[in-house]
Amino acid sequence: VEAGATNCQFRLAARPEGLPGRDCWEMTEEAPREPADGEALVKVLQLSLDPAMRGWMNDVPSYVPPVGIGEVMRAIGVGQVVESKHERLAEGDFVTGLFGIQEYATLPGDALTPIDADLAPLATYLNVLGVPGMTAYFGLLDIGKPQPGETVVVSGAAGAVGATVGQIAKLKGCRAVGIAGGPEKCQMLVEDFGFDAAIDYKNDELLPALREKCPERVNVYFDNVGGEVLDAVLARLARKARIVICGAVSQYNESSMRGPSNYMALLVRRARMEGFVVFDYADRYAEAAREMGGWMAEGKLKGSEDIVAGIETFPDTLLKLFRGENTGKLILEVASA
Numbered sequence: 001v002e003a004g005a006t007n008c009q010f011r012l013a014a015r016p017e018g019l020p021g022r023d024c025w026e027m028t029e030e031a032p033r034e035p036a037d038g039e040a041l042v043k044v045l046q047l048s049l050d051p052a053m054r055g056w057m058n059d060v061p062s063y064v065p066p067v068g069i070g071e072v073m074r075a076i077g078v079g080q081v082v083e084s085k086h087e088r089l090a091e092g093d094f095v096t097g098l099f100g101i102q103e104y105a106t107l108p109g110d111a112l113t114p115i116d117a118d119l120a121p122l123a124t125y126l127n128v129l130g131v132p133g134m135t136a137y138f139g140l141l142d143i144g145k146p147q148p149g150e151t152v153v154v155s156g157a158a159g160a161v162g163a164t165v166g167q168i169a170k171l172k173g174c175r176a177v178g179i180a181g182g183p184e185k186c187q188m189l190v191e192d193f194g195f196d197a198a199i200d201y202k203n204d205e206l207l208p209a210l211r212e213k214c215p216e217r218v219n220v221y222f223d224n225v226g227g228e229v230l231d232a233v234l235a236r237l238a239r240k241a242r243i244v245i246c247g248a249v250s251q252y253n254e255s256s257m258r259g260p261s262n263y264m265a266l267l268v269r270r271a272r273m274e275g276f277v278v279f280d281y282a283d284r285y286a287e288a289a290r291e292m293g294g295w296m297a298e299g300k301l302k303g304s305e306d307i308v309a310g311i312e313t314f315p316d317t318l319l320k321l322f323r324g325e326n327t328g329k330l331i332l333e334v335a336s337a
């Protein structure tokens with residue numbers, strides 16, 4: 001690192017009520033920490049902004065501990081090693097890891113995963129070949145178990161996870177129907193991502209639209225949003241349907257979560273609803289990345305990224321997720337390689 005380099009960081013200053021405003025964050029600056037034996041110092045290039053971050057800001061037990069007040073906000077990113085005291089890593093290597101919202105991260109080398117920047121653009125490692133892609137792959141295939149000819153509905157369809165779910169559903173011979181906010185996103189799903197149909201939950205009436213777009217009912221529903229959309233799809237299930245609970249972004253900023261009221265549809269349709277956490281599949285990521293990388297190379301799967309430059313924009317950029325202002329994977333660009 002250049003002498004005098006500073007590490008700009010965003011720390012959690014207060015727990016939010018509702019949408020996380022600027023008062024939730026404190027911007028701090030300190031010198032990048034020299035790596036100790038076994039560690040590497042990474043220059044952060046791109047950071048993944050995720051709806052899950054909203055949950056990590058709450059002081060409640062979850063699948064990971066909450067971010068503590070005063071701690072650097074947790075975030076996954078891609079970066080480049082600038083100094084290494086780890087035998088496996090060398091200066092210039094591209095890596096992915098849990099860097100946090102900051103310009104430099106000093107981490108144990110064992111917590112860094114090398115990535116091949118010649119194989120795919122860096123952002124792909126935060127999208128299709130990263131956590132969103134793994135989430136789509138294992139959530140759909142392992143929990144949803146789509147069969148050829150079945151109808152797969154996915155909400156949050158124009159987002160990182162959703163767009164990949166729809167494309168994998170098509171690859172598996174299913175009818176793919178996406179639910180997203182606004183006519184532009186819906187048009188993109190059909191024209192660019194090959195969905196069979198799309199429903200604009202902000203302008204269409206959900207029940208008639210689901211009847212029209214899913215004439216054979218819904219065999220797999222991959223739910224990213226919860227709330228009213230979940231209730232509407234429950235009303236259109238096929239017998240033995242599988243509902244994959246991936247997330248509930250419509251509820252993350254509410255003081256109390258609204259559960260499905262239509263759950264007796266599970267009984268009537270002999271259906272099953274099951275949640276999952278992608279990290280449980282970590283030992284199978286390489287296998288999934290190989291298959292998805294193959295589909296990308298064949299032009300059968302593509303990602304789209306919404307890249308916003310400037311670490312200082314973090315508080316406002318994060319809100320794009322909850323206002324539906326992102327299309328594809330939302331990424332904060334901190335520096336260029």
Ligand SMILES: NC(=O)c1ccc[n+]([C@@H]2O[C@H](COP(=O)([O-])OP(=O)(O)OC[C@H]3O[C@@H](n4cnc5c(N)ncnc54)[C@H](OP(=O)(O)O)[C@@H]3O)[C@@H](O)[C@H]2O)c1
Pocket residue numbers: 049050051052131132135156157158159160161162179180181182185224225245246247248249250251276277278279320321322323324325326327328329330
């Ligand atoms: N289970 C797991 O292991 C796991 C792992 C990763 C992600 N997830 C979950 O997967 C879901 C998608 O994550 P992502 O990273 O792909 O985010 P994303 O879909 O790229 O971005 C969030 C999108 O959610 C939609 N949205 C926001 N507020 C909404 C509301 N009130 N009602 C309906 N839709 C709303 C917006 O799209 P519109 O414009 O269409 O409204 C927005 O673009 C999230 O629920 C996330 O928590 C789960």
